[in-house]
Amino acid sequence: MQDSQLAADPAGPGADPGGPQPGPYFGPYGGRYVPEALIAALDQLAAAYREAQADPAFQAELNRLLTVYAGRPTQLTPVPRFAEQAGGATIYLKREDLAHTGSHKINNVLGQALLTKRLGKPRVIAETGAGQHGVATATAAALMGLECVVYMGEEDTQRQALNVARMRLLGAEVVAVKEGSRTLKDAINEALRDWVTNVETTNYVFGTAAGPHPFPALVRDFQSVIGREARQQVLAAAGRLPDAVAACVGGGSNAIGIFAGFLADAAVRLYGFEAGGDGVETGRHAASLTGGSLGALHGAKTYLLQDDDGQTIESHSISAGLDYPGVGPQHSFLKDTGRAIYRPITDTQAMDAFQLLTRTEGIMPAIESAHALAGAIQLGRELGPDGLIVVSLSGRGDKDVETAARWFGL
């Protein structure tokens, strides 16, 4: 296991049991349940990342790109008209929707694309569900002159056709995956097969804080800029730390990114909102933490949706980006330790929140992020007028206009 320990997050407190951890394990979760053929590449990536973390030039270049290219820091926006429907609590949105390409995904891909250059590999591959990570990867590849192939479930290429076109315009090849459930899980399988075959020339730019070590720690660290900024901004705006931080959880990258900034603040409650689909009780959902059990999928031990034989159960959500039967291993750990609380949000609750934010604040969220907004409405009602909530608005809703128009019968 040499070369596979990452240094602890230098920005984090380290001592908090729920806090930043280097991997490969988060309690009993995480690890590397992958073919041996990938181990050399994972070791190489972990080593390159550890060196990059200690290299001021790498950090300076990443920070420069996050500022002048991605548009960071993103704003923290108060939404009082929305909050009227949420028990009158004070609610701030961390505006990842305003980052370049329209979601938080750019934070991670800029870091991973720089790592790819550092590794000297000319080609990147990525999986994508809603298309946001695919678009972000295609964008970073265009910026840095890398060849880019994005795997996307065939069903997702249909429900997110706009993002398919964006990726192709950016010069990426988009491969529609026709295996299995033809969604995100199958796109990851196909990307892993590509990586096993082409690992010498190719870096896998993983989109969420799941998968084999070092991805859960690496993606968390690149996304932790969300939490670092949000903590400073809410202190400046409200003069105190929030009572609650809310984020949507599919694989869980925006959630772990904003949580990372508050993990050491024991009084700040962390809430992850999963895709409840038609309702967890119907079996048609993507709430791995609420309705799943311990297993190993896509390289990590974690909570997942599976049957008695350990076969993965297909997930269901109106949101392609949350439609995933697994979840990042650190979320599994945070659930078990109680440091974070995870709740399901149904399609209907998410779409109601989508409409409410759009109509009251003129901000159209991604349907993924609308799950966090629906959660914030619940939290606001629980906390009342004195409550202070920060919500990760992980992406904008342009890609979802067609789905939303169909939902509302427009």
Add this chain to the structure above:
Amino acid sequence: MNATVGAAIDRAKSQGRAALIGYLPVGFPTVAASVEAAAALIEGGCDIVELGLPYSDPVMDGPVIAQAVTAALAGGVRVDDTFRAVRELSPLGAPLLVMTYYNPVLRRGVERFAGQLAEAGGAGLITPDLIPDEADEWLAASDQHGLDRVFLVAPSSSDERLALTAKACRGFTYATSTMGVTGVRSQLADSARVLVERTRAAGAQRVCVGVGVSNPQQAATVAGFADGVIVGSAFVKLLVAAPNAAAARRDLSGLAGELAAATRG
């Protein structure tokens, strides 16, 4: 004690040849037909049979095997059907390895899975997505139940990892001939010979080669430097193409015979 793969490989070696190991997934096209098909492999000359336990997310498998496995799952195949297949095939005498991704084992409970496999007459497991570093539970359970354990090595494996893996294996070490997933390839990569040599130098007692070995010519080449030849996708392709069960049996037995002849060099 169930028949061990080490003994079967050593017997082939004493006859001046490499062992032939044939793979088929359980439940394709049906459980009964897959048992018959595996019997045809043994009849045709396979020394060891590798029974694939169908899994929903087979990341190490190319399209031929992945599609067969998907069809088997759609047909309702269960984990217990693999134990059933082992039980029905074990009287034929060839050691039976189950190839399985890790999650079905984890879900059943590693100790319980191992006990059921041993009880059914299985020889052990091939675990394509489990590396020895993560395998403490399986190492203990396989010791407890006297099961063989086959881990994979790849051309990208460092010498240190080859040594670690060779030490953890019992039966043989599975060398993947090339970087990639299972499937038929027209060319056998030179990397296979190098990997076998490196794996032996790292301490492996027996090294068998799979991934991309599909015809007698490739089998003969591999038999020249490895202890065993593993063929999977080529058999599955025949099974897919066969118009009926009798034809499947004949074709599978025929290819196994040609491959077995090729391993005599």
